[in-house]
Amino acid sequence: MTRPIFIVGCPRSGTTLLRNLLRSHPNLSFPPESHFIPWMYRAYGEPASGQEAWRLARRCLSFPRVAPFWGIAASEADFAACRTFAEVTRRLFEIYAAKEGKPRWGDKTPHYVLDIPLLRRLFPDAQIVHLVRDGRDVALSWLRTRFEPGNLYVAARLWKEMVTKGRRDGAPLPSGAYFELRYEALLAAPEATMRSVCAFLDEPYHAAVLSPSPVRHETGRTVRGRCEPACRDFIVRDNSGGWRSAMSLRQRTLFESVAGGLLAELGYPVAGLARRISLGERSLWEADHLARFSARKLLRFWRAGWARASLSFGWAMLLRYLRLGPGKPGDAPARD
16 A cells, blocks of 8 residues: 655645646656545544445545546445545545556645644555745735735734644654655755655655646646746746745735744744734734635635535534534544
């Protein structure tokens, strides 16, 4: 059984570029982002029979981020021997990898940086690659996407929370299970960095990993009219440090006031601009975030099937909670 690979990190940290580079490796297969693992597990738990495993697999395959993009065919027989959530998930990824003629699978879903303990409990042999990027560049890129952060304050807060949790959850993992990588290092020295990634994954280095292989539906993707650097078929080497010219003094001050401590801890330059942000100001930033994007998010999520999936998962989680009683129905079972 091959070890699964999970590429995680705050969104806009370069996880797409790293996935596309590793997709070029002859042994490694990465489908489009899955998103379903924590949701499905917390909603449905472990299957008790082959029939339940097949129902779970069908739910995964119909997930809004899977159904339009993965393009895999599966049958009930493919899951007849599955008796755990992890086995069902592995089988889905194995079917995708087999379609590409590759022996090992991985998944790049940035938000799984918040679920590292769950991933490791479901997949004790999993390897986690955590990509970290200067939060100011992350924020500038994130705000252009028109999803998640509604303003710079919230972007800084989310970057700080995600990076901090990912590092905290990754630190106690055994050697060979967690690898922290800087996006800036990947751009500055691609070959040396990819050699270190391949060594961590215990995969032979191939020069092919220096040429990104975007997933088909992302090729040519744009954000507000600008072609995504991560979705090109070459590494955009100068895609860092843009915050120096793009951020005003006021914006730099706000970001350092929220996340300057983490920037300094990670070795990124800070100018000592941090100031105290009052509770009232924080509340206004958060209210602005909700007001600016909530309506548009709801409309887009409904059209894409996300809202319907959320309602379905919420109902399933409630039923599971009532069946299992109080506790932590979202936790994976302990493993020896």
